[in-house]
Amino acid sequence: MTGDGAAPALEVRGLTAGYGGMAVVHDVTLSVGHGEIVGLLGRNGAGKTTTLMAIAGFLGKHEGEVRVDGTPLRGPAHKRSRGRVGILLEGRSVFPSLTTRQNLDLASVDPDVATEMFPELKPKLRLRAGVLSGGEQQMLALARTVGRHPSAILIDELSFGLAPTVCERLLSRLRSVAESTGAGILLVEQGVHYAAGVADRVLIMNEGLIRAEMPGAELIAREEEIERIYLGGLDDAA
Numbered sequence: 724m725t726g727d728g729a730a731p732a733l734e735v736r737g738l739t740a741g742y743g744g745m746a747v748v749h750d751v752t753l754s755v756g757h758g759e760i761v762g763l764l765g766r767n768g769a770g771k772t773t774t775l776m777a778i779a780g781f782l783g784k785h786e787g788e789v790r791v792d793g794t795p796l797r798g799p800a801h802k803r804s805r806g807r808v809g810i811l812l813e814g815r816s817v818f819p820s821l822t823t824r825q826n827l828d829l830a831s832v833d834p835d836v837a838t839e840m841f842p843e844l845k846p847k848l849r850l851r852a853g854v855l856s857g858g859e860q861q862m863l864a865l866a867r868t869v870g871r872h873p874s875a876i877l878i879d880e881l882s883f884g885l886a887p888t889v890c891e892r893l894l895s896r897l898r899s900v901a902e903s904t905g906a907g908i909l910l911v912e913q914g915v916h917y918a919a920g921v922a923d924r925v926l927i928m929n930e931g932l933i934r935a936e937m938p939g940a941e942l943i944a945r946e947e948e949i950e951r952i953y954l955g956g957l958d959d960a961a
């Protein structure tokens with residue numbers, strides 16, 4: 724769902740990155756259109772989080788180029804996050820001792836905008852974030868990220884530690900966020916079923932390389948093939 728003739732929300736070309744001079748992800752090229760959700764799948768240690776961290780600017784020197792709305796993104800994470808890239812890392816990105824409203828204020832997000840997106844948060848504005856349920860904390864974290872109107876949103880394991888019904892609700896909200904804001908979302912997921920339910924397109928990573936790409940709608944039917952890619956077999960990958 725890329726906007727007419729517009730540059731993709733997020734474009735990554737030839738990204739090679741890692742830790743302490745050792746490359747962990749190699750030559751990653753991907754793009755995410757406006758309003759599109761792209762899943763990044765792979766088994767533990769495949770390099771998914773490293774890819775997100777490198778795009779966001781958390782890792783030091785690396786090769787390759789990251790563009791948001793066609794403009795190259797450079798510098799450290801705090802510069803990249805100024806309105807252009809939102810990142811939601813694994814775990815709950817909220818301040819547990821502050822209230823829900825204070826969490827939103829700190830991110831300069833209007834509580835009315837946040838509660839329109841996530842009505843569940845409305846009765847919780849005065850509560851400390853630490854007492855919210857896991858799903859509500861993720862909604863708050865998402866609201867803090869989305870409310871800054873980034874063009875590209877990077878999300879690591881939204882479903883982490885949540886019950887399946889809560890995950891499904893959150894993922895359906897993610898779809899509304901993509902559609903209503905036009906942001907391009909790159910979503911790291913372990914669960915094939917969750918990714919199938921929300922991603923327009925999916926990239927499958929193994930040993931730091933993107934090995935296959937397929938529509939989200941084909942994920943379930945191609946689950947065996949995906950398992951083989953997870954385990955290192957490359958046949959059938961297309």
Ligand SMILES: Nc1ncnc2c1ncn2[C@@H]1O[C@H](COP(=O)(O)OP(=O)(O)OP(=O)(O)O)[C@@H](O)[C@H]1O
Nearest residue numbers: 742743747765766767768769770771772773774913
């Ligand atoms: N801070 C770090 N220093 C050195 N190596 C790291 C660091 N973080 C991750 N790695 C290594 O980089 C590789 C890729 O890790 P990464 O966290 O990107 O994988 P992942 O696909 O996100 O896995 P998971 O699904 O388990 O989170 C792994 O071999 C990991 O051990």
